[in-house]
Amino acid sequence: MSLQTSEKIKELNKWVLQAFEDSVVEDILNNARKAGEALCKAVILHHYDEIKGSKIILGEEKINGTVKRERQLSFSGLIDVVVYEQDENYIIVKPKSVRNKIKNYLETIRIHGNPASHDTNGPNDLSSLADVKFTKFALVQLISWFYKDFITKPIPQRMLQYIGGIESNYIDTEKETSLYEDVRGLDIVKIQYPKQKVLLQAKVNDPQKKISYEFVTVEVANSLLIGYVFVRKNISISITLQHFLDELTCNLANLNICSPRVISSDTGKEVNRIASIQDKFKEITNDSLFKITNFFYIDDFVWQYCLSEYAKLLDLDLENEQYFVDQELFQLQDNQSIELKPSLQYMGQIINSPEKQEPVNIVVGRAGVGKTTFCEQVVSLVNGIDKKRALLISSTDLRNANADFTVKSLTDLYRLFVKVNEVDSTEALEYNNFEINISCGNLVLIIDGLDEIESTLKEKFDLDSFLKSAISLNEAYKSCSIIITSRDYYLDRYILKDSVAVFFLRGFSNELVDKYLAKRLSKQRVKDAQKYLSIFDIADQSRHTPLYLSLVCDLVDRDEYNEDALPDISESSYYYSKSKLDNLIYKLLQREIGKQSLEINCDDYFELIVEISIRHQGEISKNDLNEYIAIFFPSIEPTSNIESDKYTQFYISPLFSYDRSRDTFKIRYDFVDLWAKVRFVLSNFEREVLDGDLKRLLVEIYDGSSVLLEELIEMKNIAQTDYIDHGSNILQKLINDYQESNKKTILTRKAISGLLYFVLSDKSKKTKSDYSNYLVRLFRSDKLNRLSIFGKFFPLDFRGIQVHEGFFEQFHDFEKCEFPSDCTVFYYSTFKGINPKFSATLNSLLFDSTCNLNEDLRRAFDDSLSSAGNLSSQVRTNLYRILKVGYRSGSFSWKSESIYKMAPIKGHVSLVEYLRFLTLEGILEKRSERAGNGDGFIVSANFKDAAKNLIANNIVKPELETAIKKILKDFHGL
Structure with missing residues (x-):
């Protein structure tokens, strides 16, 4: 590259950077670095078919070699493309008066807005829109090259916000219909009129003309029709409405035109689209039709006609948290934790934001950090917003759920929630109604304790499909708000998911602790609480767990008593002196026992907690509680003769909560x-x-x-x-x-x-042998009678072990176990859901005829091999089929990777693994033969003779025999 060219580029870079700093072109770049040569080439090919098969470079100098032909093309007056032909074609992209063109273009945006990001209103706008979009696209590509090759300064994050629609507009017109959201007009009208005849009259998508809408009618009386037109985003309003009028053949008593909300990519704010639709419709229709036409935003329409009657039913009567103090929210960004605003303030911004790219908000935190309280407060926040309602699904609601179907979507979870909690049919949302209101943001779904719900449902819950369903619902209007809490142990399950934002609750800072204590306690007791916080040292990285803080306040709320009469924690059978939490609870119960003058100890109190938590599955009736106290604590005197208030000193325990409507007690935390x-x-x-x-x-x-x-x-x-x-x-x-x-x-x-x-x-860390040795010790024999394993258990070494009457279900690491090659291991054992992708050491000899194998495992044995000789034959056949891909007329030629991946092979070693192995061993060479065709393979020169002998003569020469032995060793353990 010449010095003159370099200076020009530097000058352009300097100006472009300044433009970015001035926030002039924030909407121009989105992942410009990633756009690259291939995308620009596709755009060029879209306009100029005659230059196919060319490589694209940036510069002003000719390629070395003989130039057979040169021609110059101009794209939207922005850049020149000079095509040189020689042994290979090249396209050299040359800046043409770039600085002035960019300045003029940006000035147009500054004065008139960005025409490429708004609806167009007439046929004449379409050509100019295409030209503007293409000019913008070429600019994006040009700048992206400059950044990639000549600028080391990182692109500001706020600049990476555009290009999404450009690719589909210019590259693949067949996929343009995917730009149009599914407005579900038919479903919406059916919800409004569940008993009437509702028909989808038309569903039009014409990307080239920017026309897209659904037309639905409902017959409310004989021959009396009401029409509903659901227009979409990214359309020409005037052409779409005109198309509807031209195609309208029925008489309507009333017409409703509904539109999603549209956000300006320039300002990030909502545009008044209803006003634009109303004005344009008034211009092109007659007065009589206009007078009977109503205009709605879809979310308003859905609220008014589909959700409003349920809105009061969705208002939860949650107890007011008297001492609530909001804690800061942290967000995970680039593996770093960034402190945000207080959690409710930030969640309010998310819920009210006009457009959401990340519909799922995962809030993680350790046990006791306040996730449930956070959810309850968000419910109150949402229900205080006009035309929004919160739906809270808690792990507590599904604690004893027994699903007879797999939960793969938000709707599945709601269906299970309705079933388990026996929600009356008059109060439950119809599932389409539920999805549509989630989709358009009217309904904010809050799920408290998704990890515990997963733990309850186990294999009946599919997390990946569940999150994808949320993303799918968001596609229509970008308005979904789904808030989920989970323990931080499961953080890795969410951080790599698309359209998922991850937040943290870390507990109270010292400042928030002081604020909470001031709300909760008197000045003197604040000092007592601070003393206990110092004694128990329960802070985690200078953050205090709200649950522990609440327990400390419960502790100081108790009256003083004679501590000498109570035993020390070291004398207990249940509490551990090395546990901070045990010490805290033990001290709290000591105070409670002292205050109430109860003639019991903390172990007795623990037994009472166990009675409620374990023996009564978390909830005990008042009568059963009274009976337990009377039997196990006979020395306790009833506080009254009234049965309902017989043992008040236990009813007011800081660890119990009373449900007045059910007359039952639960563990408070x-x-x-x-x-x-x-x-x-x-x-x-x-x-x-x-x-x-x-x-x-x-x-x-x-x-x-x-x-x-x-x-x-x-x-x-x-x-x-x-x-x-x-x-x-x-x-x-x-x-x-x-x-x-x-x-x-x-x-x-x-x-x-x-x-x-x-x-x-x-x-x-333990080895397979370690786990197996522990099993031998546990079973007191190397003959493991009734070994039972479910789930992702540890891989084991079954050499030297026998299993009788064993049971294995969904043992995912079974294939990773070590097995003997010449003796039987399993007798009278049952296998369910075992993955048939096993190693060669796992063979049918291992299983006695008394075993019951699952179908996939049995079929795998039928289709596979039980001897090293047969396995070697299979590997040789697989090599034959792979190498034959590029063989024709006695020689080998290059074939693309996609062609090679069509080779049919057998066995548990995948075709991808074979190709990787053959490449590493130098049998295949991986390279790109022609521009635009991607990578491919060709048999290397050193192995062509051996490969030809295998294909033509079925002879395995030493070179390939060595490869086969290595495959048997590396992949099959032989």
Whole structure:
């Protein structure tokens, strides 16, 4: 490149950068760096077919070599394209008066707005629109090249906001219809008129003419029709409306024209599209039709005719959080946590924003950080906004859900919510109505504890499909607001998802702690609370967990008492002195016992919590509570003779909440409920007590995906014990359950699997042999009787082990296990949902004829191999089919990668893995043969003779024999 050219580019770059800093062309660039040569080439080809097969470069100098032909083309007066032909074609893009052209173009935008981002109103506008868009596109490409090749300064983030529609407008006209959203006009009218005859009269999409609308009619009486026209975005208003009038053949008693809201790409603000539609329609129609025509934004129309009657039913009567203090929200951006505004203020901005590219907002945080309180406050916030309602679905609502279908969408979750909570049919939204209101932003869906819902539903929940359904609903109007909370343990499941924004609640800063304490306590008790905060040291990276802070306030709210009469935590059977939370709860209950003069200790109180949390599944009636107190605490004197107020000193416990409508008590805090379950399991485990309650909790963790299991693993280091020894004794009791006819076998199997997860799970790294050795110790034999495994269990080494009456379901790492090659391992065992993509060491000899194999596994054996010889034959056949792709007339030629990927092969090693292997071994060369055709392969010169002998003569020469042996070793373990 000449020095003169370099100077010109530098001058242009300097001016362009200044323009960017002045925010003049924020809408011009979106991912300009990524646009690249291929996209620009496609645009050029769209206009000039005669230069196909050319490479594009930027510069002003001719290519070295003989120039056979030269011609100059001009694109929209912005750039020249000079085509040189030699051995290969090149297109050299030359700036032509670039600075002036850019300045003039930007001045046009500055004065008249950006015509490429608005609707057009006449046929004459279309040609100018195309020219402007193409000029803009060429400018984007030109600048993107400058940035890519000559500028090291990073592009400002705010500049990356455009190009989305350009590609489809100029590259693939067949896909242009995807630009038009699905307005679901027919569904909307059917919701408004559920009993009338509703017909879709026309659904028009003509991208070239910028026409797109749906016309729906409803017959409200004999021959009395009401019409509904749903126009879309990115259209010519006048041409679309004129097309509708030209095609209108029925007499209408009334007409309604509905439009989505449109956001200006220049200002980011909503344009008054209804006014534009109304004015244009008035110009082109007669007075009589105009007088009976109403104009609506679609979300307003849906609210008025589809949701308003349900709006009051959706108003939740949530308890007011008297001491609520809003905490800061943090957002994950580029793997960094950025502090934002207070959570409600920021969520209010998201909900009210005119257009949403990321409809799903995941708010994660540790247990007790205030996610549920946050959700309840957002509900109140949403319900205070005009024409919006919140729908809250909590994990608590679905705690005991037993889904008979897989939840793959927002609608599926709502359907399950309606079913489990027995929502009256008059109060439940019809599913189309639910989706449409979510789509246009009238309904804000708030899901509290998605991770716990997943844990409850297990394989009946498909997270990827669930999130995709939310993205799909947002496609129509870019107005979805879906707010989801989850524990931060599951953060990795969300950070790489499209259209998902990830936020954090981290707890109270010291400033917010002071604010909360000032709201909650008197000045003297604030000092007491600060003392306890210092003693318990429960801050996490200078952030305080609101749950712990609330417990501290509960603690100082209790009156003083004589502490000498109460035992120390070290004497307890359930509380762990090394746990901060245990110390806090223990101290709180000590105060409660002292205040109420109860003749019990903290272990007794724990047993009462267990009675509610575990034996009564989280909720106990007042009568049952009274009965428990009377039996187990006989020394407790009733506070009155009135049955309903018999034991008030327990009713007012800081850990219990009372539901007046149901006359029942629950554990006030979800985390305390989980805490009680963990301590109960650990206590029973230590004492080797297996009862129905422990078995039920083991069933809860049977596939390794439970929140309870996570907490148990966290506590294993604190509650140090011999897990193998105690686990073995409990395992023997579970195995003995098989002999009892009144036991449900499947529950026993799940309990065994849950026990194995608990015993073997920790944060240390183990090998396959380690896990297998632990199993031998647990089962007290290398013959594992009734081994049961569900879910993604640890890969094992089955060499030297036998399994009798085993049960394996959805054991995802089964294929990663080690197996012997010459003996039987499994007898009388059942396999369900096992992935048939196994290694060569997994063969039919491993399974005795008494085993019951799932269909996929059995079919895989039928189709595959049980000996090394047969496996070698299969690999040789696969190589033949791959190498033959480029073979013709006795020689090898280059073929594209897409052609090679059509080769039919057998076995569990994929075609992609074969191609990678052959390339690395130098048998195939991967390269791009011709511009525009992508990568491809050709047999390398060193292997052409061997490949030809395999294809033509079925002879495996030493070169390929070596390759086959390496495949057998690397991929099949032989």
